[in-house]
Amino acid sequence: xxxxxxxxxxxxxxxxxxxxxxxxxxxxxxxxxxxxxxxxxxxxxxxxxxxxxxxxxxxxxxxxxxxxxxxxxxxxxxxxxxxxxxxxxxxxxxxxxxxxxxxxxxxxxxxxxxxxxxxxxxxxxxxxxxxxxxxxxxxxxxxxxxxxxxxxxxxxxxxxxxxxxxxxxxxxxxxxxxxxxxxxxxxxxxxxxxxxxxxxxxxxxxxxxxxxxxxxxxxxxxxxxxxxxxxxxxxxxxxxxxxxxxxxxxxxxxxxxxxxxxxxxxxxxxxxxxxxxxxxxxxxxxxxxxxxxxxxxxxxxxxxxxxxxxxxxxxxxxxxxxxxxxxxxxxxxxxxxxxxxxxxxxxxxxxxxxxxxxxxxxxxx
Amino acid sequence: xxxxxxxxxxxxxxxxxxxxxxxxxxxxxxxxxxxxxxxxxxxxxxxxxxxxxxxxxxxxxxxxxxxxxxxxxxxxxxxxxxxxxxxxxxxxxxxxxxxxxxxxxxxxxxxxxxxxxxxxxxxxxxxxxxxxxxxxxxxxxxxxxxxxxxxxxxxxxxxxxxxxxxxxxxxxxxxxxxxxxxxxxxxxxxxxxxxxxxxxxxxxxxxxxxxxxxxxxxxxxxxxxxxxxxxxxxxxxxxxxxxxxxxxxxxxxxxxxxxxxxxxxxxxxxxxxxxxxxxxxxxxxxxxxxxxxxxxxxxxxxxxxxxxxxxxxxxxxxxxxxxxxxxxxxxxxxxxxxxxxxxxxxxxxxxxxxxxxxxxxxxxxxxxxxxxxxxxxxxxxxxxxxxxxxxxxxxxxxxxxxxxxxxxxxxxxxxxxxxxxxxxxxxxxxxxxxxxxxxxxxxxxxxxxxxxxxxxxxxxxxxxxxxxxxxxxxxxxxxxxxxxxxx
Ligand SMILES: Cc1cc2nc3c(=O)[nH]c(=O)nc-3n(C[C@H](O)[C@H](O)[C@H](O)COP(=O)(O)OP(=O)(O)OC[C@H]3O[C@@H](n4cnc5c(N)ncnc54)[C@H](O)[C@@H]3O)c2cc1C
Numbered sequence: 001x002x003x004x005x006x007x008x009x010x011x012x013x014x015x016x017x018x019x020x021x022x023x024x025x026x027x028x029x030x031x032x033x034x035x036x037x038x039x040x041x042x043x044x045x046x047x048x049x050x051x052x053x054x055x056x057x058x059x060x061x062x063x064x065x066x067x068x069x070x071x072x073x074x075x076x077x078x079x080x081x082x083x084x085x086x087x088x089x090x091x092x093x094x095x096x097x098x099x100x101x102x103x104x105x106x107x108x109x110x111x112x113x114x115x116x117x118x119x120x121x122x123x124x125x126x127x128x129x130x131x132x133x134x135x136x137x138x139x140x141x142x143x144x145x146x147x148x149x150x151x152x153x154x155x156x157x158x159x160x161x162x163x164x165x166x167x168x169x170x171x172x173x174x175x176x177x178x179x180x181x182x183x184x185x186x187x188x189x190x191x192x193x194x195x196x197x198x199x200x201x202x203x204x205x206x207x208x209x210x211x212x213x214x215x216x217x218x219x220x221x222x223x224x225x226x227x228x229x230x231x232x233x234x235x236x237x238x239x240x241x242x243x244x245x246x247x248x249x250x251x252x253x254x255x256x257x258x259x260x261x262x263x264x265x266x267x268x269x270x271x272x273x274x275x276x277x278x279x280x281x282x283x284x285x286x287x288x289x290x291x292x293x294x295x296x297x298x299x300x301x302x303x304x305x306x307x308x309x310x311x312x313x314x315x316x317x318x319x320x321x322x323x324x325x326x327x328x329x330x331x332x333x334x335x336x337x338x339x340x341x342x343x344x345x346x347x348x349x350x351x352x353x354x355x356x357x358x359x360x361x362x363x364x365x
Numbered sequence: 366x367x368x369x370x371x372x373x374x375x376x377x378x379x380x381x382x383x384x385x386x387x388x389x390x391x392x393x394x395x396x397x398x399x400x401x402x403x404x405x406x407x408x409x410x411x412x413x414x415x416x417x418x419x420x421x422x423x424x425x426x427x428x429x430x431x432x433x434x435x436x437x438x439x440x441x442x443x444x445x446x447x448x449x450x451x452x453x454x455x456x457x458x459x460x461x462x463x464x465x466x467x468x469x470x471x472x473x474x475x476x477x478x479x480x481x482x483x484x485x486x487x488x489x490x491x492x493x494x495x496x497x498x499x500x501x502x503x504x505x506x507x508x509x510x511x512x513x514x515x516x517x518x519x520x521x522x523x524x525x526x527x528x529x530x531x532x533x534x535x536x537x538x539x540x541x542x543x544x545x546x547x548x549x550x551x552x553x554x555x556x557x558x559x560x561x562x563x564x565x566x567x568x569x570x571x572x573x574x575x576x577x578x579x580x581x582x583x584x585x586x587x588x589x590x591x592x593x594x595x596x597x598x599x600x601x602x603x604x605x606x607x608x609x610x611x612x613x614x615x616x617x618x619x620x621x622x623x624x625x626x627x628x629x630x631x632x633x634x635x636x637x638x639x640x641x642x643x644x645x646x647x648x649x650x651x652x653x654x655x656x657x658x659x660x661x662x663x664x665x666x667x668x669x670x671x672x673x674x675x676x677x678x679x680x681x682x683x684x685x686x687x688x689x690x691x692x693x694x695x696x697x698x699x700x701x702x703x704x705x706x707x708x709x710x711x712x713x714x715x716x717x718x719x720x721x722x723x724x725x726x727x728x729x730x731x732x733x734x735x736x737x738x739x740x741x742x743x744x745x746x747x748x749x750x751x752x753x754x755x756x757x758x759x760x761x762x763x764x765x766x767x768x769x770x771x772x773x774x775x776x777x778x779x780x781x782x783x784x785x786x787x788x789x790x791x792x793x794x795x796x797x798x799x800x801x802x803x804x805x806x807x808x809x810x811x812x813x814x815x816x817x818x819x820x821x822x823x824x825x826x827x828x829x830x831x832x833x834x835x836x837x838x839x840x841x842x843x844x845x846x847x848x849x850x851x852x
Contacts, residue, residue, distance in 0.1 A: 067605035068712050090611060113554070120552055126561050127530050142802045148710040149742040150527065150782035152516050152565045153790070153797055154825065155809050159529075159561035163554055180611035203471055207494070209582050209651055232654035273553035277472040294552040317551045332555045338543050343557055345812030349805065361556065 008084040010077055012060035016141070016172055022053055023170065023355075024139035030353040034360075035166040037076065038103030041112045043323070045165050045360040046331055055170060056105050062173055063147065066091060070130060070147050072175040075107025082106060086178055094122050094179040098256050107171040113163025116256035117214035117225070120276065120291035122179075126162045133173035134161070137351030147175045160346070166357045167365060168350040182227040185213070187249035188242035190222045195282050198222045199293040203277050206292060210236045214252055217289040218262060225252055255290065262288045262297065268324035270300040270308055274317030281315040283308075297322075302329055309333060332361060371410055374433070374455075378413055381423055386461070388412040397456050400441040400448040401503075404705075404759055405788055409436065409450030414461045418536075418544065418574045424457060425572065426542040434821050437568040439480060439511030442503045444706055445787025447515065447567050447823055454821075457572060459510050465489055466575070473580045474533055474550070479510025479573045483517075486578060495580040498525035501783070502691060510573040516565030518783040520616040520690070523741035524649075527783070529564045531579045537563060537571030540814035550577065562809070567785050568820040570813040584649035587615065588659055589683040592644040592671040593637050597621055598717030600642040603669030604740045605713050607646070610665055612658050614741060615649040618690050621720070623735035624697065624748070625689075631696035634689035637673070644671075644740065645690055647683075693737045694748065701733070701750035705762045709773030710744045710782035722772055723747055730765040744782035745773070771796055786824040792838075794824075795831035803831070 026033055032050035036042070058076040066089040073082065079099050086092050096116030097109045110132075115124045131145030134157075144157035161171060192198040198217035202224070205212065211228035224240075226233050237245060254260040263269065274281055276293035288297045300308055302325050309319045318333035325331075334340065340362065347354070347365055359365065375389045388394060389411040398406045410433070415421045428435050434454025441448050450456050463480035470493055475486060483504040487496040500519035501507055507517065513535060518527045525531070534548040547560040554560065563570050594600040600619055607614065620628065621642050629636040636643055644666070648658045659676065666674050677683040689696070697704050711719050720736065727734045733750040747769055751762040770780040770793045780786070780793040794803065806825040810817070826834070 065712075065714060067609040068714060069608060070712070090609075113558075123526075123530065124552070124554075126554070126558055127526065136805070140801050142799070142805060144802065144805075146710075146777070146779050148712060148778050148782070150518055150522070150710045150739070150744045151779040152783060152785055153779050153781050153794065154786070154802070154806050155570075156516075156529075156561050156565055157805070157809070159558050162558055162561075164557055168557075180609070180613070183611065206473065207582055209584055211651075211654075229654050229657050231657040232651055235651060235653040271553075273551035273555075275472055275550040276552070277469070291552055316548060318553065318555050320553075320555065335556050336545075338539075338545050339547075339556065339559065342545075342559060342812060346557060346809065349808035349812050 008081050008088065010059060010061055010081050010085065013057055014060065014074070015058040019053065019055065019058060019135055019170060019172070020139055020141060023135055023137075026051065026355055027137055027139050027353055030355060032355050032358045035170055035357055037105035037108035038078065038101060040099065040101035040104045041108055041114065044112050044114070046363075047327065048357050048360050050358065053170070055107050056103065058172065061085070069178050070149070070175055071178055072131070072147055072173060073106055074173050075105060075110070075171040077106045078102070079104040079106060079109055087181065090181050091178045092181050093176065094128050095119065095125050096256055097125070098258065100257065106174060110162055110171055110174055111164060111166045117216070117252050117290060120215070120294055121213045124162070126159045128177045129158050129162055129174060130177055131175035132158045132161050132171055135170040135172055137169065137353055137355055141172065145175065149177060165361045167347060167361055169356060183229045184233050185225060185227045186233055186237065187223055187225050187246040187251065188237065188240055189244040189246065190242050191220060192217060192222045193220050195287065195289060196279050198289060199277065199279055202292050205240070210240065215290065215292050216251065216255060223249070223251055225249070260288070263323070266324065267299055268301055269322050270298050270305065271320040271322040272296040272298055272308070272312055272317060273320070274312060274315050278315050278317070281312065281317070302326065305329060334362065374427070375411060377427055378424065382413060382415065382420060386414040386416070388414070397438065397441070397450060397458070400438075400443040400446060402444050402446040402449070402787065402789055404753070405446045405449050407450045407452055409456045410452070410454055412456040412458055414458045416461045418538065421457070421538050421572055421574055422542045422544065424455075425538055425540065428455060428818060429541055429816065432816060432818060434818050435572070436820050437510070437514070437572050439508030439514070440482065440506045442507045443511065443515065443787060444708070444784040445781070445789040447785050447787035447820070449788050451821065459508065462574065463508075468493070474577050475580055476575065476577045477509055479513070479576060480508050483507050483509060483512055490580055491583075494583050496583050497531065497578050498581050499528050499531055502694065509576050509578070513564055513573050513576060514566065514568045515783065515785045518739070518742075518744070520618055520739065523617060523739070524613050524615045525581065529561060532560070532564060532576060533579050534577035535560055535563055535573055536575035538574055539571045540816065540819050545571070565785070567787065567824045569810050569824055571819065584615070586652045586655045587647055587649040587683065588655055589645060589647045589677040589686050590659065590662055590666065591675045591677070591686050592646065592666040593640045593673040594642045594644070594670065595640060595672055596670065597642045597720050599670040600644050601713060601716035601740065603644065603666050603671065606665050606669050607662055608741065610661065612648070612662060614662070615647040617644060617646045617741040619644050619738040619740040620690060620693065621736040623733065624693055624737050627696040627700050627735055628689035628693050631699060632688045632692050634685050636689055640672070645686055690737065697735045697748045697750065700735075702752045702754065703750075705749040705751065705766060706784070707747045707749065707766045707769050708744070708781050708784040709770050709778055710742070711773050711776045711778035713740070713743045715776035715778070716743075719745065719772060719776055723769060726765060726768050730761060732762060732765055739782070742782070743778065767793060788823055791826040791830055792834040794826050795834045800828065800831070
């Protein structure tokens with residue numbers, strides 16, 4: 001089937017050779033570079049002071065046949081255009097990625113690995129990515145994975161790119177599995193005075209095959225989103241009850257884009273990731289809980305970050321200094337020495353001169 | 366030389382392992398000579414069967430000091446020779462590490478040792494209304510450690526995902542004996558996704574010693590439709606129509622005429638033996654959802670040209686419909702002294718073209734082929750029938766298999782969907798990947814295992830190996846399929 005692009009027009013511009021020659025030049029003399037797409041997620045990671053290489057012009061659909069449920073695109077494609085294109089065919093990205101701005105690109109989404117409210121219920125980018133075309137630190141173009149759902153030939157390099165923050169190479173193209181849009185969606189709300197009640201409740205409900213696709217707890221209220229067939233939703237609503245049923249609730253898009261009032265700009269927010277059922281870690285600070293309990297946003301002053309990290313570690317979790325901290329705070333949770341050593345080895349296998357986004361993830365990487 | 370190394374090593378291992386956990390007598394070693402791909406055989410130096418993580422670490426440190434290769438082994442059901450021993454190395458069998466360590470009903474997860482059988486996991490949590498979704502056809506035998514190493518799939522992975530999608534945490538012992546926990550129970554990976562990298566790495570990045578698996582609630586209701594087609598391509602297209610119609614079946618499997626005939630004479634599932642293809646489509650979920658989907662699927666199948674559709678009236682009939690598919694391998698095995706299972710994946714739209722070409726190749730090589738197909742995800746299992754007693758028959762079969770895999774690459778697919786590269790598909794790896802890409806794979810393995818002791822010689826071919834393969838397959842100075850876009 002040919003690619004039919006109707007209302008949405010995605011520019012078809014191939015800058016591969018151009019990008020390759022830029023990297024060849026810098027890799028020869030070890031000049032560090034900062035890779036950017038739409039620059040909407042530059043807050044996520046440490047500041048990189050280096051020559052900027054912008055990938056957003058490298059755009060276009062390589063292959064999209066809706067019946068295959070797979071799309072292959074150049075990394076500079078704008079997320080909003082891609083979502084429109086998929087919507088035209090009754091499909092969508094299964095991981096509900098945040099845009100944080102009109103200019104967000106697919107490459108940036110994959111590199112940052114950020115996922116939205118659907119994460120706990122249908123998966124993260126790593127669960128959907130199938131293949132990548134990559135420009136490595138030697139300026140070589142390499143392909144890993146593919147355009148089919150099942151593929152175990154070679155190590156899974158595509159998934160390694162998710163969340164690598166561009167430290168391993170420049171993403172040129174990605175293939176992603178897409179999913180059909182749901183027939184219907186609705187939101188139910190419940191009163192749950194404290195976080196523990198919410199966590200117990202939502203995890204108990206997950207023992208049943210309800211079509212829950214998102215959850216949030218904030219200021220004494222739980223909201224859940226249901227996605228599925230009309231009939232499925234109808235019977236789930238009957239069963240679950242709740243004190244309010246809201247169609248077209250904008251809570252979810254506000255959570256995804258972090259325009260929800262809780263994410264007010266002046267706050268210092270830590271993103272705490274713990275196993276969803278963890279109820280022994282429930283600090284008194286104001287918080288918002290997503291992902292069935294696994295993602296907890298907690299207002300934390302900078303001086304308390306270290307202590308928070310120690311606490312969370314003992315609950316099998318990690319802390320990201322997400323928003324409102326100064327440049328001295330370490331943004332990502334440091335892994336154990338053994339794992340950090342592997343990071344260095346892997347980094348140098350892709351990028352021997354260490355030119356890509358140095359220090360963006362961890363100092364010295 | 367081998368004997369003295371063997372004695373010395375066995376002595377060392379026996380300082381901390383029970384006497385019978387070190388197998389060094391050639392009569393007993395025979396049981397470990399091969400895995401499910403029995404055409405490849407090799408006696409290992411010895412086999413060790415540790416019971417604890419500490420024992421695994423000690424074994425690895427001893428081997429690392431002496432540069433002795435380690436081949437991890439679960440249940441030995443690999444179909445690609447992944448667990449084939451190394452002549453100068455040990456086989457580290459995880460079969461004695463098969464306990465359940467913890468069931469967390471609330472978190473819907475289970476912590477297990479790697480040697481536990483796949484099916485034993487679901488059986489252990491059934492009373493809680495839970496199960497472990499990935500269900501390879503070998504699930505009564507294969508181990509969770511082996512599933513992690515191969516990123517195993519099953520008939521239900523279209524909807525519920527592969528091993529990768531159902532593993533929350535893996536603990537590995539690296540080539541230096543270090544213990545690393547790769548955990549994503551918190552759903553957010555920070556740093557590189559090493560968990561994803563280790564899954565499917567065929568025992569080359571470390572030994573899996575502990576795994577936390579995600580469990581799912583057993584669906585309230587499951588129904589199966591069997592659809593009959595007089596044309597394989599129509600059957601293939603109907604799969605695309607169902608999926609693009611917004612329905613993700615729990616499983617959707619296809620069999621061609623030779624496979625139908627074999628299965629029917631084996632289990633009497635009621636398959637129509639004159640049809641060109643059948644589809645078995647399972648839908649699951651809540652009663653309400655399944656009801657609404659059944660009628661849609663039935664309509665789509667008929668619109669796509671199914672000459673008959675049958676809805677299993679009860680669970681007994683549902684199991685009957687499945688029984689033929691599940692028994693397809695042994696059923697085909699009855700038709701011929703030996704069979705060889707191929708594992709390529711293609712975009713679904715290429716199904717018609719690929720099957721036509723497979724039939725042509727079958728004639729060219731004068732070898733019969735029956736096709737079973739995980740139709741939902743494009744994973745094709747042509748079963749080549751041959752007789753190993755005929756001189757040169759296996760070589761010819763392998764050559765035909767290789768042609769089929771290259772055909773998959775040609776159509777934008779891949780040489781292995783779920784069985785892994787092992788030793789079997791080293792040659793085809795030279796076609797699917799460039800020198801630079803293969804070099805990257807070697808570099809990744811060195812990042813974990815600089816001295817190359819974990820399952821050496823598997824999964825990633827050396828430059829020399831590819832030079833040899835290409836020399837054999839170059840025609841008129843051209844590489845096979847130079848036009849391929851190797852994405
Ligand atoms: C009849 C039959 C049907 C099959 N059907 C399917 C199917 O539907 N889907 C599917 O995906 N596969 C299938 N397979 C293939 C096979 O069962 C899977 O690959 C399975 O995951 C292998 O598990 P195992 O425990 O037998 O591993 P083994 O065969 O023992 O080993 C396989 C590989 O894993 C490595 N390994 C094993 N354990 C560990 C460990 N603890 N740590 C590190 N590495 C380890 C080995 O070194 C080797 O490379 C089938 C096989 C047969 C014989």
